Amino acid sequence: xxxxxxxxxxxxxxxxTWMLMAMNVALYLATLPGSQGGExxxxxxxxxxxxxxxxxxxxxxxxxxxxxxxxxHLGGNMLFLWIFGDNLEDQMGRFGFLAFYLxxxxxxxxxxxxxxxxxxxxxxxxSGAIAGVMGGYLLLFPRARVDVLAxxxxxxxxxxxxxxxxxxxWFALQLFGGFSMVAGEGGVAYWAHAGGFVxxxxxxxxxxxxxxxxxxxxxxxxxxxxxxxxxxxxRIPRVTRR
Numbered sequence: 215x216x217x218x219x220x221x222x223x224x225x226x227x228x229x230x231t232w233m234l235m236a237m238n239v240a241l242y243l244a245t246l247p248g249s250q251g252g253e254x255x256x257x258x259x260x261x262x263x264x265x266x267x268x269x270x271x272x273x274x275x276x277x278x279x280x281x282x283x284x285x286x287h288l289g290g291n292m293l294f295l296w297i298f299g300d301n302l303e304d305q306m307g308r309f310g311f312l313a314f315y316l317x318x319x320x321x322x323x324x325x326x327x328x329x330x331x332x333x334x335x336x337x338x339x340x341s342g343a344i345a346g347v348m349g350g351y352l353l354l355f356p357r358a359r360v361d362v363l364a365x366x367x368x369x370x371x372x373x374x375x376x377x378x379x380x381x382x383x384w385f386a387l388q389l390f391g392g393f394s395m396v397a398g399e400g401g402v403a404y405w406a407h408a409g410g411f412v413x414x415x416x417x418x419x420x421x422x423x424x425x426x427x428x429x430x431x432x433x434x435x436x437x438x439x440x441x442x443x444x445x446x447x448x449r450i451p452r453v454t455r456r
Contacts, residue, residue: 318346
């Protein structure tokens with residue numbers, strides 16, 4: 215189950231969101247297996263908790279946010295950034311959103327390092343920063359409508375959920391994964407996701423308060439402060455049973 219779009223259009227072009235996506239794609243292509251210097255570049259830009267604890271390779275705290283371990287890893291992260299990033303950039307401004315994004319990523323890395331400080335396993339991915347985007351989105355637009363695609367073996371179904379339901383389920387899954395993960399094993403950095411999400415809630419709080427705090431929710435009912443997007447139904451004809 216994953217989101218495919220929201221009903222929350224932005225009022226201006228999200229240049230920073232597009233730039234971040236372009237940087238992630240460019241570094242993914244530059245670090246593909248077989249590319250010249252790709253493996254060395256990937257190794258130098260990843261985040262190593264054990265190294266950071268010892269005061270080494272600190273640049274990885276930032277550079278790891280732009281690396282990905284595979285096409286699905288990249289595609290999933292870019293999908294979430296595409297759906298939720300433009301609305302926060304709209305509310306925070308370009309430079310404010312960039313600072314928010316990087317701050318969320320740093321907070322995500324900090325929690326993952328705190329959870330496994332002696333881990334030599336490299337950490338890569340924009341997931342922590344994008345989790346922050348999701349946390350900020352939840353604070354500002356808890357009742358924005360999000361279209362979700364559910365896949366069960368060969369059955370596909372698109373349905374619409376309020377943002378607080380979809381994002382709440384996602385956050386709960388990260389906490390479950392973090393508590394159930396065996397220390398020292400590679401895989402998903404659940405604590406980075408959870409840390410980034412909470413950091414996003416906190417870092418978006420000044421914007422929320424400037425909009426009026428609870429009064430902002432009262433005015434908008436937790437929905438976008440502008441007319442929501444309306445999508446036309448599919449033009450694919452329905453085949454009825456005979």
